[in-house]
Structure formats: structure tokens, C-alpha cells
Amino acid sequence: MTSRHESTPIRRGLQGAPVLMAALLGLVMIALAVGGPAGPPQPPAWAAAARAADHSGPLLPRSAPLRVRIPAIGVQAPLAHLGLNPDASLQVPPAGRPDLAGWYRGGPAPGERGPAVIVGHVDSPRGPAVFYDLGRLRPHDRIEVDRADGRVAVFTVESIERVPKERFPTERVYGPLDHAGLRLITCGGRFDRARRGYRDNVIVYAHQTAVR
Structure with missing residues (x-):
């Protein structure tokens, strides 16, 4: 079984926010997919609907995130800090660390105003990776991010x-x-x-609701 990574080119736009080039986004590509022809768990269509949410939660100053925890799917993952490759593509977590997720350090930190972005592989040559079960999440599930300043940013899934x-x-x-x-x-x-890759992306949208 072999593996290789597809880069994620980005460009600048949307008032300075990093923008992924959609057609090339891919976090892991392996010769044999895990989970059979249907692939990893997928979210139901109803979970994509935008829901009214209270966005008046607290804001935090910038501090690097250290770990992401998602109790509903048993994720407790350390976070790599990802930058850009020489070709301006977004780095991905190391292939040899399927337990590792990665935060894009060129964007907001979790807890800051704006969309903090965390990416993770769905599988690896050895089996499921850190975000294999991401499609099992549902609105109102909780996501927690441990930060270097000792605070925990708590998020609630919207869609x-x-x-x-x-x-x-x-x-x-x-x-x-x-x-x-x-x-x-x-x-x-x-x-x-x-193409030796997954056809789609699974994306979770959440907002901060508490700080511990």
C-alpha cells in the first residue's frame, strides 16, 4: 500500500483571509481506501442546513492552539502548526502521524475573531486517521481546543x-x-x-460558546 499527499494551494482574498483552491483540496490520498466502497462516515444532508445561533460568545486574544478534543467521536489530537509550502500550497500534517491534526497558523487562532481552520487526514496506509469519523458529528456537538495560554476555547457545531x-x-x-x-x-x-483520492470534503462549521 502506497501513499502520497495532494497539496492545497491557497490564494489571498476575502479581505486578506486565506482561501483554499477548492478543486485541489485533499488531505490524504492512498492506494486503497479505508471503509470499503462507501468510504468513511458521511454527514446526512439535513446536517448541512444553517441554523440560528447566538454568536455573542467571548473573544480571546491570539494564543497558539495545542490540542483539539471532540468528545462525540472520541478525538483527542495534538495540533501541528501548519504554514505554506514553497509553491504557496497549504501544508498538511505529517503522513507518519495519522493521530495528528493541524491548525493553519496564517489564520485566526481558535478563540480569536474569525474562522480558525483545523485540518486532518481521514485515513492512512495503516487505517483510519484522526478525522475519520468527522462525518458522524451533528449540530450541537462540542469541540474543545486547548490553548498555550492555559484557556480552553469551547465551540458548538452549527452544521x-x-x-x-x-x-x-x-x-x-x-x-x-x-x-x-x-x-x-x-x-x-x-x-x-x-485519481487515487477522495472526491469530496467534509467540513464542520462551529462557533465559540464558552471559555474555560
Whole structure:
């Protein structure tokens, strides 16, 4: 079983926010997909609907995130700090660490105003990776991010969707916010053996509701 990574080019836009080039977004590509032809768990269509939410939660100063915890799916993952590759593509967590997620340090930190972005592999040559079960999340589930300043930013899931990579919702993911938001991103959908990659992305949208 072999593996390779597809880069994630970005460009600048949306008032300075980093913007993923949708068609090329891919966090892991392996020769044999995990989970059979249907692929990893996928969110139901109803979970993608936007819901009214109270965005008056607290804002925090910038502080690097150290770990993300998602109790509903048993995730407790350390966070790598990701930058850009020489070709301006977004780095991804190391292939040899399927337990590791990654925060894009060029954007807001979790707890700051704006959309903080955390990415993770869906699988690896050895089996499921950190965000394999991301599609099982549902609105109102909790996400916690431990920060270097000792605070814990607590987020509540608003919606979760699966989208084709060529129609990645750039503005919704990276557009400016008046509150502290969080986006979790991985691959999803069916595995395309010809292209050696997943066809879709699974994206979780959440907002900060508490600080501990």
C-alpha cells in the first residue's frame, strides 16, 4: 500500500483571509481506501442546513492552539502548526502521524475573531486517521481546543456538510466573521481509484460558546 499527499494551494482574498483552491483540496490520498466502497462516515444532508445561533460568545486574544478534543467521536489530537509550502500550497500534517491534526497558523487562532481552520487526514496506509469519523458529528456537538495560554476555547457545531472538491465553499469557510468561528476539514465521499483520492470534503462549521 502506497501513499502520497495532494497539496492545497491557497490564494489571498476575502479581505486578506486565506482561501483554499477548492478543486485541489485533499488531505490524504492512498492506494486503497479505508471503509470499503462507501468510504468513511458521511454527514446526512439535513446536517448541512444553517441554523440560528447566538454568536455573542467571548473573544480571546491570539494564543497558539495545542490540542483539539471532540468528545462525540472520541478525538483527542495534538495540533501541528501548519504554514505554506514553497509553491504557496497549504501544508498538511505529517503522513507518519495519522493521530495528528493541524491548525493553519496564517489564520485566526481558535478563540480569536474569525474562522480558525483545523485540518486532518481521514485515513492512512495503516487505517483510519484522526478525522475519520468527522462525518458522524451533528449540530450541537462540542469541540474543545486547548490553548498555550492555559484557556480552553469551547465551540458548538452549527452544521456539517459534504461537498465536491471542485465546489469547495471558499467564502463560507474563509470569509470574515464577527465572532470566533472554527472549521474542521477532511476528505470524504467515495474514493476515486483512478485519481487515487477522495472526491469530496467534509467540513464542520462551529462557533465559540464558552471559555474555560
